[in-house]
Amino acid sequence: MTARAGLLPPRPGLRQRLIRLIADPAFQARAARIPLLRRIVRSEGEAMFDLVAGFCHSQVLLALVRLDIPAQLLDAPADTATLATRSHIHPDRMTVLLNAAASLGLLRRSRDLWSLTARGAALAGVPGLQGMIAHHDVLYRDLTDPVAFFRGEVETELAAFWPYVFGAGGATDRAVTATYSALMADSQRLVAADTIAALDWRQSQHVMDVGGGTGAFLTALGAAHPHLRLTLFDLPAVAPAAAHRFAQSGLADRTTIRAGSFRDDPLPTGADTIALVRVLYDHADDTVLILLRAAHAALPPGGRLVISEPMTGGASPTRAGDAYFALYCMAMRTGHARSAAQIKALLTAAGFTDPVTAPTPARAYVTSVLWTVRSS
Numbered sequence: 001m002t003a004r005a006g007l008l009p010p011r012p013g014l015r016q017r018l019i020r021l022i023a024d025p026a027f028q029a030r031a032a033r034i035p036l037l038r039r040i041v042r043s044e045g046e047a048m049f050d051l052v053a054g055f056c057h058s059q060v061l062l063a064l065v066r067l068d069i070p071a072q073l074l075d076a077p078a079d080t081a082t083l084a085t086r087s088h089i090h091p092d093r094m095t096v097l098l099n100a101a102a103s104l105g106l107l108r109r110s111r112d113l114w115s116l117t118a119r120g121a122a123l124a125g126v127p128g129l130q131g132m133i134a135h136h137d138v139l140y141r142d143l144t145d146p147v148a149f150f151r152g153e154v155e156t157e158l159a160a161f162w163p164y165v166f167g168a169g170g171a172t173d174r175a176v177t178a179t180y181s182a183l184m185a186d187s188q189r190l191v192a193a194d195t196i197a198a199l200d201w202r203q204s205q206h207v208m209d210v211g212g213g214t215g216a217f218l219t220a221l222g223a224a225h226p227h228l229r230l231t232l233f234d235l236p237a238v239a240p241a242a243a244h245r246f247a248q249s250g251l252a253d254r255t256t257i258r259a260g261s262f263r264d265d266p267l268p269t270g271a272d273t274i275a276l277v278r279v280l281y282d283h284a285d286d287t288v289l290i291l292l293r294a295a296h297a298a299l300p301p302g303g304r305l306v307i308s309e310p311m312t313g314g315a316s317p318t319r320a321g322d323a324y325f326a327l328y329c330m331a332m333r334t335g336h337a338r339s340a341a342q343i344k345a346l347l348t349a350a351g352f353t354d355p356v357t358a359p360t361p362a363r364a365y366v367t368s369v370l371w372t373v374r375s376s
């Protein structure tokens with residue numbers, strides 16, 4: 001019997017036939033016996049196992065952070081018994097944890113003394129990293145049922161953790177705001193460093209950071225470029241902490257804090273550069289478009305808009321952007337991680353017609369930076 005031409009499935013192309021061949025267990029068994037293919041088969045098998053075991057790896061990392069083991073080993077090595085006693089864990093079980101950490105390249109053992117590797121030292125010393133790891137249990141709970149999560153059937157806890165994403169009303173609880181702001185400020189140091197290094201700030205005289213929280217980015221920028229005048233625009237709940245930070249950093253005479261919500265208030269004018277650092281991915285496209293149009297209106301002709309945040313890879317997906325930040329933003333429920341091309345399209349829709357500069361990021365897992373200029 002001949003099926004109608006319109007109902008016939010398309011013939012598989014060469015690539016699809018190759019994929020089916022690789023998926024065949026018999027082919028895999030044969031390939032494992034061929035010297036030229038054995039290394040490829042082994043490498044792919046190890047990569048697949050890393051994906052399977054990834055959750056266990058992340059839980060080992062979380063346990064190390066919660067037990068404060070990196071900090072304990074930062075000054076001097078310690079033996080298993082000492083770490084077990086401090087952590088209230090049986091030595092046999094502590095040995096399993098420490099061996100797991102060693103397998104992940106975080107610790108090394110010499111006889112029975114444990115010390116940090118270079119990677120472990122980074123875990124202990126990178127600002128904000130342990131704070132992000134410690135709060136990941138919220139994200140893990142949101143992902144307990146991944147199918148329900150991707151179907152949008154989960155009321156995520158992460159959305160409640162970040163108060164700003166629902167507007168000014170979501171940030172009225174000072175305790176929640178303090179938790180949010182502390183984590184943002186700690187993790188902002190790396191983002192600030194990469195953002196500052198990405199472009200020439202000597203072209204600017206007055207920078208306004210919209211959604212700047214407690215001023216971590218402006219503090220770093222002001223220290224690096226003493227000629228700049230600085231304005232922070234954010235919700236009223238964070239203004240006292242920002243004022244304190246600026247005073248402590250000796251920047252009070254160069255900074256202005258303007259309290260407001262870009263959803264409800266026009267952006268202040270006067271700055272020749274507006275920075276949006278980890279702001280757009282908190283919000284849906286329609287909200288982002290409102291913000292970008294407000295930035296366009298607030299900038300003078302020739303004024304520069306700088307956007308810095310983690311981005312997806314677009315046509316070439318990346319682990320950081322597409323397998324982490326995209327899920328994180330989905331759990332936040334209001335925004336989503338975007339590619340540089342998607343942000344460029346929103347900029348065009350908001351009235352920015354000049355070319356967008358998007359250099360290769362120094363550390364895409366930290367942030368990516370792009371900027372454009374208001375032409376008229």
